[in-house]
Amino acid sequence: MDDPALNVRLIYYSYRVSGADSREIEDILTISLERNAKEGITGMLAYSEDFFMQLLEGTAGPVNDLYAGIMGDHRHNRLRLIEYGPAPQKRFTNWAMGVAKLPGFLGTYINRLHGGFYPPAFSPREAREFLEIIRDFQEQAYPAD
Numbered sequence: 001m002d003d004p005a006l007n008v009r010l011i012y013y014s015y016r017v018s019g020a021d022s023r024e025i026e027d028i029l030t031i032s033l034e035r036n037a038k039e040g041i042t043g044m045l046a047y048s049e050d051f052f053m054q055l056l057e058g059t060a061g062p063v064n065d066l067y068a069g070i071m072g073d074h075r076h077n078r079l080r081l082i083e084y085g086p087a088p089q090k091r092f093t094n095w096a097m098g099v100a101k102l103p104g105f106l107g108t109y110i111n112r113l114h115g116g117f118y119p120p121a122f123s124p125r126e127a128r129e130f131l132e133i134i135r136d137f138q139e140q141a142y143p144a145d
């Protein structure tokens with residue numbers, strides 16, 4: 001059951017192992033869209049050559065199980081939790097998994113706001129706001145039908 005009272009939000013960052021491999025991102029996105037939709041999980045994955053930063057939200061059980069799997073994924077290492085806690089209100093409802101390459105076309109804007117994409121320096125609030133800026137930008141650029 002999708003009981004909002006049990007919803008959590010989890011944000012982490014990690015170090016990429018392979019660097020600039022776009023096939024890798026496609027593989028992650030394909031499985032994420034399918035499995036997250038099934039589990040009622042939504043979120044956003046931002047990445048650069050060096051880092052991943054991902055927000056996951058949904059019911060605690062499925063989110064925890066997914067994160068346990070992601071932790072063991074060899075495409076990245078040195079995962080660090082930025083935020084974990086109750087989040088009755090989902091913020092990425094339209095996104096089984098959004099993806100954004102950084103710096104990319106958002107780069108100049110985001111660099112000005114946050115001094116570049118360097119997740120180890122982000123507070124929980126900065127990380128969330130950063131991903132929400134990407135979400136808002138993408139929702140304007142690619143509005144839902």
Ligand SMILES: Cc1cc2nc3c(=O)[nH]c(=O)nc-3n(C[C@H](O)[C@H](O)[C@H](O)COP(=O)(O)O)c2cc1C
Pocket residue numbers: 028031032033035036045052054066069070071073075076097
């Ligand atoms: C940075 C990163 C983010 C990922 N995000 C998700 C995700 O949101 N959903 C998902 O199902 N798998 C995600 N994966 C892939 C999982 O780690 C795992 O490979 C996939 O769920 C298949 O799991 P299985 O081999 O146990 O079936 C991610 C992997 C990485 C490296």
